[in-house]
Amino acid sequence: MLFESNVLVNTRRLFHKLNKLIVTTIITVCLERGGIELKKKMVIGVFLPMFLVTILALNLSWTSAAPMWEKNPKAFLHGIALEIDGETWYFAGPGSVEGSIDVPGHTWVKTGFNRVKGRHYNVGPWMAPSGTPWWATGEPYGVLLFMVDGIMDVPPEGLTEEKEQWLKEEGYVHFHELVDADGVENEDVVVYLKHTAVREFYFDGGPMAPGSNHNVSQGIDYNFMINW
Numbered sequence: 001m002l003f004e005s006n007v008l009v010n011t012r013r014l015f016h017k018l019n020k021l022i023v024t025t026i027i028t029v030c031l032e033r034g035g036i037e038l039k040k041k042m043v044i045g046v047f048l049p050m051f052l053v054t055i056l057a058l059n060l061s062w063t064s065a066a067p068m069w070e071k072n073p074k075a076f077l078h079g080i081a082l083e084i085d086g087e088t089w090y091f092a093g094p095g096s097v098e099g100s101i102d103v104p105g106h107t108w109v110k111t112g113f114n115r116v117k118g119r120h121y122n123v124g125p126w127m128a129p130s131g132t133p134w135w136a137t138g139e140p141y142g143v144l145l146f147m148v149d150g151i152m153d154v155p156p157e158g159l160t161e162e163k164e165q166w167l168k169e170e171g172y173v174h175f176h177e178l179v180d181a182d183g184v185e186n187e188d189v190v191v192y193l194k195h196t197a198v199r200e201f202y203f204d205g206g207p208m209a210p211g212s213n214h215n216v217s218q219g220i221d222y223n224f225m226i227n228w
Contacts, residue, residue, distance in 0.1 A: 121145065138201065145197065175193065
C-alpha cells in the first residue's frame, strides 16, 4: 500500500510538471507571435482545453488511486471469525455493518497460526451517520488510512520482557481484545497491532480513541492508540 501511495505522489508531480509546461508554452507563443487576437485564439482554442483536460485527469487520478472501503479486496473480511483452540472469536467493537462484531472500518485476513493482516478505513460503526469520516475527520469517508499487522498472543502481563520490548520496537504499540458472539472477552489471548499509514493525515480518532489525536506520516505509526 505504501507503493500505491508513492504512485499517487508521482502522478501528482507529473501533472504539476505538465501544467507548468503548458503555462510556459502559452507565454512563449504569445511573446513570439504577438497580436491580441492571436493570443486570444491560442489561449481559448488550444491551451485552455489542454489545461482543463489536465486538471480533470489529475482529479481523476487522485480519486481512483486511493483505496476505498467500498472497493475492499474480497480476501479481507469485516467481522472476521478467528478460530482459537476450537472456539470462535471476533475483534471487539461495534462493526461498520449492522450485526457484525469488529473494529469499525477494519477488514482482516488470517495469514498464519497467530497472525492477521488488516486494512483500516476511515469508516465508523454502523449506527454512525452514513458517510461520516470517523477516524480522521479531515480525510474522505471510506479512504484507506492504515495497513495493519496483528499478532495473537497472551495479554501484556503474561509477556516476557524480551517479547514486550520486541513488540513495541516493531510498532505493536496497541493491543485489541477478542470477544465471542455473546460479547464475553477472551482472557487468554489479545491481538497486538502495528499500524502502517499509507498517507499523511491528522488522526482524531472518534469516540473510540479519546486522547489519541496526532499527526500521522507515511510509515509505522508508533503513536497509534498506545495502551500498554
